[in-house]
Amino acid sequence: MEAKTEKILIRGSYMQITLEIQRYDPQKDTKVFFKKYDIKINPNDRLLDALMKVKQTIDPTLGFRKSCAHGVCGSDAMVVNGVERLACKTLIKDVINKDGSPIKIEPLRTLPIQKDLMVDQTRFFEHYRQVKPYFVNKEPIDKKERIQTQAERELFDDGTKCILVRPVIRPARL
Amino acid sequence: MNKIHHTLQQSSLNLTCKSMNFIVKEITAKNNFLENHLIHTFDAVIVGAGGAGLYAALEASQTTKTAVISKLYPIRSHTGAAQGGISAALGNIEEDKPEWHAFDTVKGGDYLTDQDAALILAEEAVQAVYDLENRGLPFNRTPEGLIDQRRFGGHTRNFGESAVRRACYAADRTGHMILQTLYQQCIKNKVTFFDEFHVIDVLLEEQRCFGVVTLELRTGDIHVFHSKAVLFATGGTGRMFRITSNAYANTGDGPALLLNKGVPLEDMEFYQFHPTGIKGMGILITEGVRGEGGILRNRDGERFMERYTPTLLDLAPRDIVARSIVKEIREGRGIKGDTSIEDFVHLDATHLGKDTIEAKLPDIADFCRTYLGIDPAEKPIPVQPTAHYAMGGIPTDIYGRVLKNGEGHLYEGLYAAGECACISVHGANRLGTNSLVDLIVFGRRAGQNIAQFVQGSDRVPLKKDQARYAQELISAKTGGKLGPNPEDIRIELQNLMMEKVGIFRNKKDMLETVERIRELRQDYSQVKIAHGTSAFNTHLLDILELGNLLDLAYITAFSARNRKESRGAHSREDYPKRNDDEWLKHTLGWLEEDSIKIGYKTVDISRWKPKPRKY
Numbered sequence: 150m151e152a153k154t155e156k157i158l159i160r161g162s163y164m165q166i167t168l169e170i171q172r173y174d175p176q177k178d179t180k181v182f183f184k185k186y187d188i189k190i191n192p193n194d195r196l197l198d199a200l201m202k203v204k205q206t207i208d209p210t211l212g213f214r215k216s217c218a219h220g221v222c223g224s225d226a227m228v229v230n231g232v233e234r235l236a237c238k239t240l241i242k243d244v245i246n247k248d249g250s251p252i253k254i255e256p257l258r259t260l261p262i263q264k265d266l267m268v269d270q271t272r273f274f275e276h277y278r279q280v281k282p283y284f285v286n287k288e289p290i291d292k293k294e295r296i297q298t299q300a301e302r303e304l305f306d307d308g309t310k311c312i313l314v315r316p317v318i319r320p321a322r323l
Numbered sequence: 324m325n326k327i328h329h330t331l332q333q334s335s336l337n338l339t340c341k342s343m344n345f346i347v348k349e350i351t352a353k354n355n356f357l358e359n360h361l362i363h364t365f366d367a368v369i370v371g372a373g374g375a376g377l378y379a380a381l382e383a384s385q386t387t388k389t390a391v392i393s394k395l396y397p398i399r400s401h402t403g404a405a406q407g408g409i410s411a412a413l414g415n416i417e418e419d420k421p422e423w424h425a426f427d428t429v430k431g432g433d434y435l436t437d438q439d440a441a442l443i444l445a446e447e448a449v450q451a452v453y454d455l456e457n458r459g460l461p462f463n464r465t466p467e468g469l470i471d472q473r474r475f476g477g478h479t480r481n482f483g484e485s486a487v488r489r490a491c492y493a494a495d496r497t498g499h500m501i502l503q504t505l506y507q508q509c510i511k512n513k514v515t516f517f518d519e520f521h522v523i524d525v526l527l528e529e530q531r532c533f534g535v536v537t538l539e540l541r542t543g544d545i546h547v548f549h550s551k552a553v554l555f556a557t558g559g560t561g562r563m564f565r566i567t568s569n570a571y572a573n574t575g576d577g578p579a580l581l582l583n584k585g586v587p588l589e590d591m592e593f594y595q596f597h598p599t600g601i602k603g604m605g606i607l608i609t610e611g612v613r614g615e616g617g618i619l620r621n622r623d624g625e626r627f628m629e630r631y632t633p634t635l636l637d638l639a640p641r642d643i644v645a646r647s648i649v650k651e652i653r654e655g656r657g658i659k660g661d662t663s664i665e666d667f668v669h670l671d672a673t674h675l676g677k678d679t680i681e682a683k684l685p686d687i688a689d690f691c692r693t694y695l696g697i698d699p700a701e702k703p704i705p706v707q708p709t710a711h712y713a714m715g716g717i718p719t720d721i722y723g724r725v726l727k728n729g730e731g732h733l734y735e736g737l738y739a740a741g742e743c744a745c746i747s748v749h750g751a752n753r754l755g756t757n758s759l760v761d762l763i764v765f766g767r768r769a770g771q772n773i774a775q776f777v778q779g780s781d782r783v784p785l786k787k788d789q790a791r792y793a794q795e796l797i798s799a800k801t802g803g804k805l806g807p808n809p810e811d812i813r814i815e816l817q818n819l820m821m822e823k824v825g826i827f828r829n830k831k832d833m834l835e836t837v838e839r840i841r842e843l844r845q846d847y848s849q850v851k852i853a854h855g856t857s858a859f860n861t862h863l864l865d866i867l868e869l870g871n872l873l874d875l876a877y878i879t880a881f882s883a884r885n886r887k888e889s890r891g892a893h894s895r896e897d898y899p900k901r902n903d904d905e906w907l908k909h910t911l912g913w914l915e916e917d918s919i920k921i922g923y924k925t926v927d928i929s930r931w932k933p934k935p936r937k938y
Binding site: 174175176177195204205206209210212213214215216217218219220221222223224238240263264265267270274278281282283284288290291292293294295296297298299301302305306309310312313 | 395396398399400401403404413450452453454456457458459461462463464466467468469470493496499500503504507508510511518541570571572604606607686689690693694810852853854855856857858859860861862865
């Protein structure tokens with residue numbers, strides 16, 4: 150759902166929020182800075198919807214990555230009020246500050262900033278390649294599956310869930 | 324198109340983009356473009372890094388120099404969002420045959436499916452699943468250690484007797500596992516990736532394709548990829564609708580580009596709405612929920628599918644279930660009961676129990692908690708149909724080669740596979756899980772054919788103005804006076820398509836839509852990016868994508884208006900019956916200036932005669 154599908158939402162449930170977003174354009178700026186944006190939004194909307202609203206109605210130059218919009222592709226990881234999150238898996242109501250201060254949004258830490266909320270993942274994917282992240286075995290492709298018990302399958306289940314976001318402390322999804 | 328400002332050098336391509344606001348990177352020295360790596364030479368270039376693109380790359384790269392170009396990081400592709408399963412008649416749980424799978428695919432597609440292609444799909448699905456498993460894909464297992472299988476909509480035993488367990492799955496993350504496995508295998512095979520490159524032109528002259536031109540998002544530079552063959556695997560077009568399960572990236576870049584280069588698109592009127600998207604948001608709730616026993620209920624708690632499809636019940640094909648939901652809502656039996664477009668029904672999985680849900684549908688449980696604040700083991704899920712899948716697309720043969728017309732003439736070196744292609748294995752309505760089968764079976768076939776083609780073909784030399792179309796496109800959008808607001812155009816387009824070219828259609832609504840989109844396309848020609856620099860200019864990308872959506876929505880609405888019958892996902896209130904005498908044929912549409920020229924292509928019905936579609 151886009152941020153501007155206002156007419157299908159209930160008007161009364163809108164609220165005013167302020168996002169404080171870290172900005173940086175390598176072709177213009179010498180250092181990062183913060184800028185505040187006031188928007189009206191439904192508290193049940195995603196933080197990604199709020200960022201889209203800023204981009205679509207206030208400043209189209211705001212840079213961030215996005216794709217699936219429901220927490221499976223890993224594009225929109227960022228730091229929200231000091232915590233790593235996926236913007237599309239974060240509802241506004243869960244990140245509103247009780248003291249009324251703005252929701253602070255920064256790019257992921259420990260990776261070089263490319264523009265605004267976009268960070269350079271090149272080294273992460275280089276490291277990913279270095280660990281040989283593929284199934285290694287010498288048997289040729291067969292005309293049948295290989296037998297694996299449910300217990301054996303369960304052993305490595307956690308590792309299969311990773312969506313390669315990079316900054317996570319927890320192993321799978323943010 | 325606006326006057327362009329590029330300056331061509333005598334001895335080299337000038338790949339700069341000069342405009343008021345873009346930072347200009349001067350490249351003037353002789354052959355400087357080579358030192359700047361702005362021209363890349365490969366045997367095969369694959370555009371798109373989802374399931375079809377990666378499988379094709381895996382095959383082609385074994386013998387040819389292959390590059391994969393994606394506007395995303397490959398692992399972010401929307402194949403990764405596919406949930407419920409990939410069908411193959413393995414027969415691990417109960418008797419099954421590829422022939423039954425093929426028949427279900429044909430009947431599910433309301434007999435617009437090409438039957439020769441459906442048989443290939445079903446027969447090769449079996450080995451395709453073993454291939455994936457042998458390469459490490461972690462499928463769920465039976466107690467005996469075989470690949471587990473579950474039920475899915477429209478998949479039956481013995482030509483429609485009852486639902487059959489055919490869908491192989493990895494929890495509700497089957498697409499994620501396929502994408503990860505294929506990306507890993509491509510790394511193993513040393514495929515070259517160009518991440519975050521957006522395709523803006525295809526080099527196509529005298530029916531011969533020899534490369535693509537792209538925009539590097541990191542720098543704003545234009546890169547030419549010179550190759551012997553190009554495969555488009557750019558995925559879906561769902562972002563032309565307001566409520567969709569599709570990613571922001573699903574803007575149909577491949578089909579839109581080819582449409583603008585004179586290539587026809589096939590069966591664009593057939594667009595699938597998945598019955599169960601999260602109310603208001605469109606986020607997909609897999610059919611696997613119903614495959615595991617979930618039930619759709621109206622405001623009276625009634626299992627309403629009993630009235631529509633008494634044999635398959637909730638596991639009827641998606642077009643039928645989506646229409647049934649809309650009918651319930653229109654007749655006042657939605658949960659709100661107000662017959663409004665915001666009304667919804669319940670998907671009840673509470674009787675499955677917490678253990679089954681957590682083991683077999685963990686992501687669904689997670690989405691429900693995150694976006695709805697409910698536990699599906701305790702409360703029913705509020706759902707409504709969501710724009711999901713394009714059956715139509717770039718017309719191809721069974722080797723992924725792109726067709727020029729309805730007579731079977733082919734382009735040379737030009738391929739398409741996956742959702743952006745139309746073979747047609749899905750006809751007028753795709754069955755659940757068959758999208759993943761399509762990616763793997765036909766991605767592989769295209770990759771193999773490309774490898775053969777490249778061995779025996781010469782390279783078409785580049786000309787010096789090869790990047791001109793791309794330069795003009797960017798220049799037109801980055802220089803000069805600010806035009807209309809692109810967001811207004813996008814919102815109106817998505818609302819129009821949702822409300823007037825959705826599940827039920829009629830002549831008046833579609834006429835209005837075609838006329839209005841024609842105007843929106845004119846408005847769009849004046850759109851400029853507000854300002855900004857060339858590095859990571861996501862606003863420019865948004866605008867280029869909007870142009871693609873407009874063109875695809877235009878041909879979708881036009882083709883829908885043209886087809887005067889109801890078949891599969893195309894339901895007309897003014898022509899409610901299927902009409903095989905006049906309309907058992909594929910539509911082909913060509914973009915000609917401001918209009919669409921319509922032609923037709925024969926459907927292969929060599930195996931099964933069309934019959935009324937009952938479930």
